[in-house]
Every structure is written in structure tokens, then in C-alpha cells.
Amino acid sequence: xxxxxxxxxxxxxxxxxxxxxxxxxxxxxxxxxxxxxxxxxxxxxxxxxxxxxxxxxxxxxxxxxxxxxxxxxxxxxxxxxxxxxxxxxxxxxxxxxxxxxxxxxxxxxxxxxxxxxxxxxxxxxxxxxxxxxxxxxxxxxxxxxxxxxxxxxxxxxxxxx
Amino acid sequence: xxxxxxxxxxxxxxxxxxxxxxxxxxxxxxxxxxxxxxxxxxxxxxxxxxxxxxxxxxxxxxxxxxxxxxxxxxxxxxxxxxxxxxxxxxxxxxxxxxxxxxxxxxxxxxxxxxxxxxxxxxxxxxxxxxxxxxxxxxxxxxxxxxxxxxxxxxxxxxxxxxxxxxxxxxxxxxxxxxxxxxxxxxxxxxxxxxxxxxxxxxxxxxxxxxxxxxxxxxxxxxxxxxxxxxxxxxxxxxxxxxxxxxxxxxxxxxxxxxxxxxxxxxxxxxxxxxxxxxxxxxxxxxxxxxxxxxxxxxxxxxxxxxxxxxxxxxxxxxxxxxxxxxxxxxxxxxxxxxxxxxxxxxxxxxxxxxxxxxxxxxxxxxxxxxxxxxxxxxxxxxxxxxxxxxxxxxxxxxxxxxxxxxxxxxxxxxxxxxxxxxxxxxxxxxxxxxxxxxxxxxxxxxxxxxxxxxxxxxxxxxxxxxxxxxxxxxxxxxxxxxxxxxxxxxxxxxxxxxxxxxxxxxxxxxxxxxxxxxxxxxxxxxxxxxxxxxxxxxxxxxxxxxxxxxxxxxxxxxxxxxxxxxxxxxxxxxxxxxxxxxxxxxxxxxxxxx
Numbered sequence: 001x002x003x004x005x006x007x008x009x010x011x012x013x014x015x016x017x018x019x020x021x022x023x024x025x026x027x028x029x030x031x032x033x034x035x036x037x038x039x040x041x042x043x044x045x046x047x048x049x050x051x052x053x054x055x056x057x058x059x060x061x062x063x064x065x066x067x068x069x070x071x072x073x074x075x076x077x078x079x080x081x082x083x084x085x086x087x088x089x090x091x092x093x094x095x096x097x098x099x100x101x102x103x104x105x106x107x108x109x110x111x112x113x114x115x116x117x118x119x120x121x122x123x124x125x126x127x128x129x130x131x132x133x134x135x136x137x138x139x140x141x142x143x144x145x146x147x148x149x150x151x152x153x154x155x156x157x158x159x160x161x
Numbered sequence: 162x163x164x165x166x167x168x169x170x171x172x173x174x175x176x177x178x179x180x181x182x183x184x185x186x187x188x189x190x191x192x193x194x195x196x197x198x199x200x201x202x203x204x205x206x207x208x209x210x211x212x213x214x215x216x217x218x219x220x221x222x223x224x225x226x227x228x229x230x231x232x233x234x235x236x237x238x239x240x241x242x243x244x245x246x247x248x249x250x251x252x253x254x255x256x257x258x259x260x261x262x263x264x265x266x267x268x269x270x271x272x273x274x275x276x277x278x279x280x281x282x283x284x285x286x287x288x289x290x291x292x293x294x295x296x297x298x299x300x301x302x303x304x305x306x307x308x309x310x311x312x313x314x315x316x317x318x319x320x321x322x323x324x325x326x327x328x329x330x331x332x333x334x335x336x337x338x339x340x341x342x343x344x345x346x347x348x349x350x351x352x353x354x355x356x357x358x359x360x361x362x363x364x365x366x367x368x369x370x371x372x373x374x375x376x377x378x379x380x381x382x383x384x385x386x387x388x389x390x391x392x393x394x395x396x397x398x399x400x401x402x403x404x405x406x407x408x409x410x411x412x413x414x415x416x417x418x419x420x421x422x423x424x425x426x427x428x429x430x431x432x433x434x435x436x437x438x439x440x441x442x443x444x445x446x447x448x449x450x451x452x453x454x455x456x457x458x459x460x461x462x463x464x465x466x467x468x469x470x471x472x473x474x475x476x477x478x479x480x481x482x483x484x485x486x487x488x489x490x491x492x493x494x495x496x497x498x499x500x501x502x503x504x505x506x507x508x509x510x511x512x513x514x515x516x517x518x519x520x521x522x523x524x525x526x527x528x529x530x531x532x533x534x535x536x537x538x539x540x541x542x543x544x545x546x547x548x549x550x551x552x553x554x555x556x557x558x559x560x561x562x563x564x565x566x567x568x569x570x571x572x573x574x575x576x577x578x579x580x581x582x583x584x585x586x587x588x589x590x591x592x593x594x595x596x597x598x599x600x601x602x603x604x605x606x607x608x609x610x611x612x613x614x615x616x617x618x619x620x621x622x623x624x625x626x627x628x629x630x631x632x633x634x635x636x637x638x639x640x641x642x643x644x645x646x647x648x649x650x651x652x653x654x655x656x657x658x659x660x661x662x663x664x665x666x667x668x669x670x671x672x673x674x675x676x677x678x679x680x681x682x683x684x685x686x687x688x689x690x691x692x693x694x695x696x697x698x699x700x701x702x703x704x705x706x707x708x709x710x711x712x713x714x715x716x717x718x719x720x721x722x723x724x725x726x727x728x729x730x731x732x733x734x735x736x737x738x739x740x741x742x743x744x745x746x747x748x749x750x751x752x753x754x755x
Contacts, residue, residue, distance in 0.1 A: 042380070049379030056385055064234045064325050067217065074228035074332035079404045096735050097668070101744035103752045109742050113226050113395055113623070116630040 206243075206281070209376035215349060216368035217327050219391035221341060221358060223400040224435075224622055228332055230341055230359070230445075235288040235328040238297075238321070240271050242281045245320030248272040254300055254318055258293055259286050271320065287347065288328050297323070335442045337403050339462040340396070340434075340620055342566060343445035355448070356461045358394060358620060360566035365392040365624060392626035397433035397619060402426055405736045406438035413729040414440060418717030419694075423463040423599050424733060425710040429607040429699060431635040432616030434563075435707070435741075439463045463712070465563060468571035468596035471712075472679025472722065473513075473530045474697045475592025478605055479539055480527060481650050482551035485642040488542040489523055491653055495534045496520045502533035502540075504587045510536045513678065527675065528657035532591045539590035540583070545576045548586060554641035555605040556615065562638070563600055563618045571596035592679055593687075603710045604638070606697050609651060610673075610705035612644035655702040665698055665727035667734050669745030673705075674698025674730065676722035681715070691715045696726035700734065706743055709733050 011019075075081070135143065164170075191197050221230035238259075240251065248271035256264040262285060270283045297318070304316045329344040342357025354363035368391035376382055406424045414422055423439040439462045443454045460466035483489040500517035502510040512518065512532050518525070526534035539548050552558070558573025573595070574581045588594035600618055608615035617636040624631045642650075654673035658666055665674055677695035680687040694716055699708040711726045711733065719725050738744075744752065 046379040049382035052382045052384055053379070060325070063217075067232055067327065068234050070220075070228070071231050071233035071330050071332060074231055074330075077227065078332050078334070079336055079400060080334070094739055096739050099739060099744070101742070101748050101752065103755070112632075113222070113224060114630060115222070115226065115393065115395065115623075116625045116628055119629045119631050 207377060209374055209378070209381070211372055211374045213370050214373050214385075214388055215327070215370045216388045217390045218329060218344065219366040219368070219393040219625075221366075222393065222395045223337075223398050223403070224396060225400065226395075227400045229337055229396065229398070229400070230329065230331050230344075232327040233330045234325050235290065236294050236323045237284060237287045237326050238289055238323045239282055239284045240267075241320050241322050242271075242273055242283075243320075244322075245271050247315045247317040247319070250304065250316040251318055251321045254297065254321065255285055258296055258300075259289070261286060282322075287326070287349075289323075294323055297321070329445075331445045333400070334444050334446060336400070336407065337398055337437075338443045338445045339439040339464070340398060340403075340437055340565065341445060342461070343448040343451075345448055347449075354566075356566050358396065358565065361564050362392075362394060362621065362624075365626065366394070367391050389627055392624050394621050395623040395625065395630075397428075397431075397435065397622045398437070399435050399740065401740050402436035402737065403438065405740060406436040406733065407442065409729065409732050409736070410438040410440065411442070413711075413713060413725075413732070416718065417694075417713055417725050417729075419713040419725070420715040421463060422711070422713040424712075424729070425464050425599055425603050425708075426733070426737060427603050427607060427618060427708045427710075429610035429616070429705050429708050432604070432607065432618045433622065433635070434618055434620045437462070437464050437620075460569075461567060462565065463714075464599045465565050465568045466598070468569050468598050469693050469712070469714075470593050470595065470679040470682065471597055471602055471695055472592040472677035472693060473532075474602060474606075474675050474677030474695045474722075475595065475597070476527060476530065476535050476590070477609065477650070477654065477675050477697065478552065478555055478557075479535050479543075479548070479590045480523065480653070481555075481609055481642050481646060482543055482548060483523070483538045484649055485646040486543065486547055486551070488547070489538060491523050491649060494520050494522050495526060495531075495537055497531060497533050500533065502536045502587070504536065504540060504584050508584045508587070510587050524653045524656055524660075527653060528661050530591075530676065535590040536587035539586050545583075545586050548590070549573070549575050551641060552589075554639055555608065556638060556641075557595070557597060557601060557605065561598075561600050561604045561618050564621050568600070569598055570601075571598075592677060599710050599712050602695075602697060603708055605641075606699065606710070607708050608639075608641055609647045610699040610708050611647070613640050613642045613647045615639045615641060651699070651702050651705070658698075663727055664723065665696060665730045665734075667731055667738070669747065670700055670734070670738060670743075671702040671746055672698050672700040672734065673702050674727075676727050678720065678722040690720070692720040692722075694720070694722040694725040696722055696730040698730050698734070701743065701746055701749065703746075706741060707734075707737060709737070 217232050220228060220232075223229055238255070245251065248268055251271045252264045252268035255262045255267045267285065270285075273283075301318045304318060307316060308314065326349070329346050331338070331341065331343075338357075340357050342355055342359035342361075344352060344354050344359050346352045354360040354366060359366065368389055371386065371388050373385055375385075406426060410422055410424050413419070421440040423437070425434065425438075426436040427434050439460075441454050441459065443451070443461075455461060480489075484491075497512070497518045497520075500512050500515060504510060510532055513530060518529055518531055521529065521531060521534060523534075525531075526538075543551075552573060558570070558575075560568050560570045574585055576586075585594050604615060604618050607618075615638045617638050619633065619635075621633055623633060651673045654675060655671050658672060658674055663674070663676070665676070666672060675697055677693075677697070679693040679695065681691045681693060683691075692715065694713045696711045697708070699705045709730055711729045713725055713729065716725045743749070
């Protein structure tokens with residue numbers, strides 16, 4: 001009876017083989033998928049790395065170009081060059097006695113040069129956030145235990161919202 | 162029952178196991194062998210390069226934003242031994258393109274044993290132009306074509322590498338060089354600002370170099386950290402005024418035959434230096450020629466680096482002390498009956514012309530620049546305690562604190578010092594026996610032009626650092642005299658110039674000022690054949706906007722400040738009022754009343 005029951009539920013040999021093959025193929029597929037993902041991420045990381053290198057090089061080249069252009073511009077606009085160009089265009093130095101002075105409302109000939117925003121007062125402009133909103137639970141616990149040791153009444157005052 | 166070939170299976174299994182164990186043992190052995198350690202350390206060299214990144218040095222602007230000092234690109238050429246395949250071609254290329262490089266030297270460097278880890282990279286030459294790099298690139302291109310044709314690895318410049326670097330440049334060349342100083346950039350490790358603003362603000366301008374590791378492995382590559390450039394400076398200097406001063410000074414020296422000179426223009430209200438010319442002129446782009454331009458003890462900037470006996474311009478200070486202390490008023494008179502003043506009946510003091518000028522009020526004393534009168538004021542009216550108290554209040558004997566490197570200071574000899582004698586009091590009163598720098602005189606006189614308030618002289622107006630601009634506020638050093646005294650003295654000196662019909666006067670403008678002729682002390686005492694001629698003046702008298710100081714050293718055309726320095730002052734002011742947009746008095750008063 002027992003043998004018959006076992007025989008009734010036993011897999012056919014070809015089914016067992018197919019299951020093993022299936023499991024093996026599943027493992028292969030899984031490993032391939034993981035390897036594929038790994039390869040893909042690595043290739044992307046490498047490509048990103050190369051891209052960063054390329055961008056760094058571009059930044060360096062652009063900075064070099066900016067520097068070069070700035071120094072060229074400064075040389076072109078030097079006093080000596082500007083004087084030469086002015087003379088070539090037919091300008092000449094003014095005779096102080098011939099100068100005509102006009103008051104132009106709103107015009108400030110000696111306006112301050114601003115190359116960058118003025119210094120910010122970081123302390124006064126920082127948002128006022130209560131320390132209780134910035135401390136961790138652990139900090140809060142330690143702080144309050146410390147306060148408790150200093151007196152219960154003091155603790156109550158501080159912790160009341 | 163054992164399967165067939167059982168022992169064969171056992172033998173194969175044993176062989177495989179032994180082989181496996183042998184492989185593992187060998188792996189461990191190789192990993193921990195001395196050769197492996199050597200290889201590991203060598204591999205570190207190929208993992209990447211650690212570079213010290215220098216931030217670009219800050220730019221220096223004039224007050225209108227014109228660039229006075231900035232950076233430009235240059236290149237460094239070197240040999241990286243690990244890539245060298247053809248030392249002969251490298252040596253040939255380097256020696257043929259660069260005069261400073263010798264074939265033998267470059268060859269021996271390029272042919273160095275590559276296994277030596279240290280000194281794998283040699284710098285051949287720094288700060289070379291882009292044109293030279295283009296020539297090298299062209300040469301390498303030609304070599305490549307030849308290699309392809311010959312199917313050979315030679316000729317090749319592989320291993321000859323160049324990288325960009327920044328070089329300091331001064332686009333205005335000579336302009337304001339005495340204020341800017343220079344940056345000795347040739348040795349990057351030890352480079353620093355020398356003289357002027359470059360030295361005084363070296364730390365701010367330089368920024369902070371940072372070490373950065375640049376891996377060869379693309380997996381490890383990260384964006385380079387942002388390295389803040391050095392701070393930029395906005396100077397108080399006006400480029401147009403500076404150019405005008407340098408041109409005027411050069412003309413004045415040629416005309417007067419002076420050995421050297423300096424002209425300073427300052428704003429008395431703020432202490433800002435608007436221009437400061439000093440000889441000799443110098444191009445900081447070629448800073449290595451410093452020794453040629455400044456032989457021996459020649460100062461880089463006379464205006465701050467040289468103390469000299471100023472002569473009669475100093476009478477302004479003595480008179481300011483007398484008026485402010487109340488020992489004299491403009492109406493106080495002095496009778497110069499003999500043209501000589503005896504100091505304690507022992508030492509005679511004479512006038513500049515040796516003559517007697519009779520009764521003079523204080524304006525007359527200043528107008529005729531009477532030594533005897535000023536000696537009398539110092540010795541009989543002020544006396545030593547009060548006189549030297551005022552001199553110290555005007556800042557003499559200590560540095561002004563100007564933000565330029567190399568400020569000189571000659572200590573003030575005081576009555577408590579052993580070397581001091583009563584004659585010093587008399588001679589100091591008219592600017593002899595005392596040494597001051599031009600910037601000290603400008604600072605002191607600025608107090609008279611600024612209602613008694615003496616401002617710290619400075620050349621930096623703002624600092625731009627990390628994207629923010631920090632403006633430097635004017636600072637009061639001291640208030641040596643009252644506003645009332647300053648006004649009275651300005652009026653006296655305006656009248657004195659007008660009545661004297663000085664060559665310093667400019668039509669349409671009220672100016673206050675004083676000439677100075679200082680005899681130069683030598684080993685044989687004072688000799689009148691060589692003098693320091695000076696003029697200090699400010700204007701417009703009712704609302705001073707500028708102080709101008711002129712000093713010409715040892716002029717040959719004349720020994721008198723009134724004949725040499727005063728006309729130069731006039732030339733300066735004539736152009737200055739246009740550049741500063743200051744109309745003549747009548748126009749200015751009409752415009753302001755409207």
C-alpha cells in the first residue's frame with residue numbers, strides 16, 4: 001500500500017530532470033542578470049568618470065581662455081593704448097580753461113565700483129530657529145536630564161511650550 | 162563493490178587537490194614576497210597623480226575697475242620618464258626650441274633609469290608661451306607621420322609633457338608699478354609679492370593652494386573641489402590721475418635735472434591715495450631687471466620708503482601748532498630786525514636769503530618763509546614740550562600705517578633723548594634736522610585740509626573675496642588741531658600764495674600751499690649746492706578735495722622749491738581739476754548755490 005502511494009506521488013524521471021534543468025537555467029539567468037546589471041552600472045560609472053575628466057578638462061581650458069581674454073582685454077584697454085587710439089581718432093587733451101561744467105541731477109561721476117555683492121551679515125540674516133527644532137531626540141534627552149539635575153522647577157519652565 | 166576505474170578517479174582528485182593547494186600557496190607567496198611589495202608600491206604611481214593646485218592670484222583694479230595686475234596663461238615643459246621612448250628626439254626638440262636648454266642636459270635627463278621611482282618628472286622650463294607649445298605640437302605631428310611611414314616607434318616626443326600655469330601680468334606696464342610692487346612668479350613654491358600692494362596683501366591675493374588627487378581609474382574619478390581664487394583688490398588709485406602724475410614727474414625731472422622725485426595726490430577727507438608717482442620707473446612684467454633699475458640703496462617707492470629733511474614745507478606744521486595752542490594768531494607779529502635769530506645766544510639761525518624782513522605778521526612769516534620767525538615761534542612761544550607734543554600728534558616719528566610694504570620711518574629726536582640739543586628745536590621748526598617721508602607729510606597736511614582730522618592713508622578701497630565685496634572704511638588716526646585752526650591756516654596759506662604771486666597758482670582756483678627747500682646734510686655739514694625741493698598744497702581752499710605733494714631731489718636747474726617744485730605743483734593741479742571734475746571756484750559756487 002505504502003509503495004503504491006509513493007509510486008502514485010513520485011515524479012516521473014523526465015520531470016525531475018526538467019526541474020533540475022529549469023532550476024539551473026534560472027540560476028544562470030539570475031547570475032546573468034546580476035552580472036548584466038553590474039556591468040551596466042560599471043560601464044555607466046566609467047563613462048561618468050570619463051565625462052567628469054572631460055568636463056574638468058573643459059573647465060580648465062575655459063578658465064585658461066577667460067584668463068587669456070581678460071589679460072588681452074586689459075592690455076587693449078591700457079592707458080597707453082587708449083591714448084594712442086584717442087589720438088588716432090582726432091581727440092586731444094582738454095584745456096582746463098575751456099572746460100564747461102554742468103550739473104546733471106542724479107549723475108554721480110565718482111560712483112562706487114561694485115564688482116561683487118556687498119558683504120552679508122550672515123548672523124542677522126540667518127533664520128531664527130529654536131534650538132529644540134534642530135536638536136536630536138538624544139540631544140533633547142541629555143539636555144533635559146541635565147536640566148533636571150539642576151532643579152525640577154527650572155526644567156518645567158524650559159520645557160513648557 | 163568498487164566502481165571500475167575507482168583508483169584512477171582517486172588519483173585525478175588528489176592531483177587536482179594538490180594543484181589547487183599549490184596554486185593557493187603560490188598566490189599567497191607571491192602576494193607577500195618582496196617583489197610583490199615592490200610591484201604594489203609601483204602600482205600606486207599609476208593609480209593617479211597628486212597635484213598641488215594653485216588658485217589664480219587675485220586681480221588688482223584701479224578705482225574705476227581698470228585692471229592693473231592680472232594673470233595670463235603660460236606653460237611648463239617637463240619630462241615624464243615613464244612615457245619616454247626616444248630621448249634623442251626629446252633632447253633635440255627641447256634644445257632647438259628653447260635657447261636656455263642644452264641638448265646634453267636634456268638627453269641625460271630623458272635617459273635617466275626609469276625604474277627609479279623618485280624624480281620621475283623633471284621640469285625643463287617654466288612660463289613658456291603658447292606659440293612654443295604650438296611649435297612642439299607641430300613637431301610631434303611631423304614625427305608621427307614619419308613613424309607611420311617608417312613603421313617604427315621613433316622619432317617620438319612621447320614623455321615630453323606640458324601643462325598650463327598662470328603668469329602674473331601688468332597690462333599697464335610701468336604705470337603704478339611703485340604702488341603695485343611685483344610678484345616673483347618664477348619659482349611657484351616660493352613665489353610671493355614683493356613691495357607695494359603685492360607684498361602688503363600677499364596672503365589675500367595668493368589664496369590657499371590645495372592638494373588634489375587625480376585618479377587614472379575612471380571609477381574613482383570625482384569632480385575636483387572648488388578652489389577659491391585669491392582675493393581681488395580695488396585700489397583707491399585713479400588710473401588717469403596716476404598716468405598724469407607719472408608723465409608730469411618724468412617731464413619735471415627732465416626739465417629740472419633732478420636726481421629723482423615723487424608726487425602724491427590724496428583725498429584729505431578719506432585718506433585715499435589717488436595717485437603716487439615715484440622714480441625710477443619700472444616695468445614689473447620684467448621684475449628680474451629689478452637690480453638694474455634700482456641699484457644699491459635706491460628705494461622702490463620714494464613716497465613711502467625714503468625719509469628726507471623736508472625744509473620749509475614743515476613750517477606748515479609749526480604754524481599749525483602755534484595757532485592751535487593759542488600762542489600765536491594770524492595777527493601776531495614778529496620783528497625781524499637783523500635777519501638772524503640766536504638760539505640761546507650760541508647758534509645763529511638765518512633766513513633763506515640772509516636778509517632781514519622787518520615786522521611781519523604770521524601770514525608774512527609763511528609768505529616769505531622766514532626761518533628766524535619760525536625758530537622764534539618754536540623756541541620762544543611753543544617751547545619744546547608743546548612743539549614736540551604737536552609733532553607727535555601729527556604722526557611724526559611713527560609710521561602712517563599706509564597699506565604698502567616698505568614704509569620707512571625715521572625716529573623723532575625728542576628733548577628726553579641724549580642726542581637732542583636746543584638747536585634741534587629751532588631747526589626742526591623750519592624742517593631741518595628732522596627726517597620725514599613724503600607720505601608722512603601728506604598725512605599730516607591732510608589734517609589741515611580736513612578740518613583737523615588726520616586720516617589713515619591707504620591705497621586699497623575694497624577687497625573682493627569669495628564673491629563678496631568688503632569696503633574699507635576711512636579711519637581717523639588723530640585730530641591734532643581744531644577745525645577752526647585748520648580753516649585759519651588754510652586761509653593764511655591761500656593769502657600767502659596769492660600775495661607772493663606764486664608760480665604754484667592756477668587761474669580760477671583758490672589754493673593753499675607752501676614751498677620747501679631743504680638743504681641736504683653731508684659729512685661736511687649742510688651744503689647749499691644740493692637741495693631737496695618740495696611743495697605741498699591743497700584746494701579748493703574753502704572745500705579741499707585734494708592734497709598734492711611734490712618732491713624733487715637735487716635739481717640742477719635751481720636749488721629753490723619756489724622755482725622748481727611750485728611750477729610742477731601747478732602743472733599737476735591744472736590737469737587734476739579736470740580729471741577730478743572740479744570746476745573753477747566761481748563756477749563751483751554758482752552751481753552749488755543753484
